[in-house]
Amino acid sequence: MSRFWSPLVHRLTPYVPGEQPRIANLIKLNTNELPYGPSPRALAALREAADDTLRLYPDPEALALRTALGQRVGLDAGHVFVGNGSDEVLAHAFQAFFSHGEPVLFADVTYSFYKVYCGLYNLPYRLVPLDDGMRVVVDDYVGPCSGIVLANPNAPTGMALDLDTIRLLLERHPDRVVLVDEAYVDFGAQSAAGLVHDYPNLLVVQTFSKSRALAGLRVGFAYGQPELIEGLTRIKDSFNSYPLDRLAQAGALASVEDEAWLAQCVEQVIASRTRLSAGLEALGFDVLPSCANFVYTRHPNREAAELAARLREKAIIVRHLKGERTEAWLRVTVGTDGQCQALLDALREILHRNS
Numbered sequence: 001m002s003r004f005w006s007p008l009v010h011r012l013t014p015y016v017p018g019e020q021p022r023i024a025n026l027i028k029l030n031t032n033e034l035p036y037g038p039s040p041r042a043l044a045a046l047r048e049a050a051d052d053t054l055r056l057y058p059d060p061e062a063l064a065l066r067t068a069l070g071q072r073v074g075l076d077a078g079h080v081f082v083g084n085g086s087d088e089v090l091a092h093a094f095q096a097f098f099s100h101g102e103p104v105l106f107a108d109v110t111y112s113f114y115k116v117y118c119g120l121y122n123l124p125y126r127l128v129p130l131d132d133g134m135r136v137v138v139d140d141y142v143g144p145c146s147g148i149v150l151a152n153p154n155a156p157t158g159m160a161l162d163l164d165t166i167r168l169l170l171e172r173h174p175d176r177v178v179l180v181d182e183a184y185v186d187f188g189a190q191s192a193a194g195l196v197h198d199y200p201n202l203l204v205v206q207t208f209s210k211s212r213a214l215a216g217l218r219v220g221f222a223y224g225q226p227e228l229i230e231g232l233t234r235i236k237d238s239f240n241s242y243p244l245d246r247l248a249q250a251g252a253l254a255s256v257e258d259e260a261w262l263a264q265c266v267e268q269v270i271a272s273r274t275r276l277s278a279g280l281e282a283l284g285f286d287v288l289p290s291c292a293n294f295v296y297t298r299h300p301n302r303e304a305a306e307l308a309a310r311l312r313e314k315a316i317i318v319r320h321l322k323g324e325r326t327e328a329w330l331r332v333t334v335g336t337d338g339q340c341q342a343l344l345d346a347l348r349e350i351l352h353r354n355s
């Protein structure tokens with residue numbers, strides 16, 4: 001608390017980022033980073049961009065990157081927005097589209113940053129409960145609203161929605177933006193990017209932080225019709241006219257141009273996820289069907305907080321989110337097969353010791 005803070009700062013409940021410990025030899029399964037490095041072509045482009053051109057401002061329109069991102073899905077650069085991580089793209093979207101006075105609708109268990117943006121921009125919101133199986137109940141997204149936000153796959157559950165469900169919401173709310181946060185879409189869900197042509201109220205947000213292993217570079221992007229992209233650009237240009245620095249633009253562009261690397265990493269993660277889920281089930285855990293690079297899991301008679309603490313003693317960190325609906329669960333990032341096996345071995349030992 002400070003007398004210098006504005007009432008807004010007093011009111012805020014900021015997002016708490018996942019821990020980034022500095023201890024070596026940790027098995028870090030808490031923030032859904034990829035266990036493999038980024039595309040070697042992206043690394044080479046980054047090295048090449050680190051020269052005396054850094055004295056110059058970057059392209060404020062990030063046109064080469066937006067063009068390449070559009071091409072992947074049959075859209076032009078006018079349908080693409082880029083920002084400093086998808087967190088920033090989301091922040092701009094909340095400000096650009098959701099201040100109509102009615103609540104923003106999102107699930108009661110979803111990415112916890114959505115509430116934070118509502119706090120920051122003073123937007124009312126309504127939490128729409130997931131059902132007992134942690135599924136989105138599409139028929140509950142009704143009534144007056146300023147917009148709808150869906151993470152697909154959802155975080156932290158990892159469960160995906162099909163495109164018919166998203167179409168239904170877009171058609172039910174033609175005057176409101178439906179934002180689909182596809183941070184984890186490459187790991188097995190269907191992207192709504194192909195629907196952008198048909199629905200002027202659809203905004204699809206993706207990131208380089210997960211499947212492209214570039215969390216450290218902070219690059220996110222959105223697909224939408226030019227009307228929505230212009231709304232986002234008006235916010236960006238009132239905030240910071242350079243959405244991405246020169247290195248980020250160069251590295252992200254090379255990453256987009258290396259789809260083979262992406263495909264290989266995704267295939268490996270999906271294979272490891274199948275083994276990890278089976279291993280957890282063999283130890284008696286419930287595991288939700290995941291389309292992401294993490295699994296959401298709980299043990300019927302072990303406290304999740306306690307399991308997380310015991311794992312930490314063994315230098316393995318996973319994410320335990322406090323809150324009524326999440327208290328019993330652990331979110332575990334899919335690591336390498338070696339890391340997943342170490343996790344399973346540790347859990348087996350912990351369960352055995354306590355039984």
Ligand code: PMP
Binds near residue numbers: 087
């Ligand atoms: N959306 C969801 C659902 C996420 O889990 C995350 C990662 N915490 C983000 C967006 C933000 O990712 P980034 O800012 O790294 O692009």
